[in-house]
Amino acid sequence: MIVVRLDRVLADRKMALGELAEIVGISxxxxxxxxxxxxxAVRFSTLDAICKALxxxxxxxxEYQDDEEMN
Incomplete structure (x- = not known):
């Protein structure tokens, strides 16, 4: 299972979701x-833009987590 940790990175960078959306060019x-x-799914171009912005x-x-670890 893939877990998205975007909230953690945003908090570390002290950036709001709306600010990142504007920089990346997505809603x-x-x-x-x-x-x-x-x-x-996520496009590599979107992931690239997010990584550049952050x-x-x-x-x-x-982050990858084994499904069995979750139980």
């Missing part, structure tokens, strides 16, 4: 859906 709703893990690596945002 607040789509970015919020990504942040809450409600999306099934000065981070994809692994800072996305």
């Amino acid at each position: 607040n709703v789509n970015l919020s859906n990504l942040k809450t893990g409600k999306v099934k 000065n981070c690596q994809p692994a800072d945002i996305l």
Whole structure:
């Protein structure tokens, strides 16, 4: 299972979701859906733009957790 840690990185950078959405060029709703893990896919171009805006690596945002560890 892939867990999205965007909220943690945003907090570390003291950046609001709306500010990131504006920088990246996607809607607040789509970015919020990504942040809450409600999306099934993310484009590499979007991930690239998020990482540039937050000065981070994809692994800072996305984390793999074994489903068995969750139980």
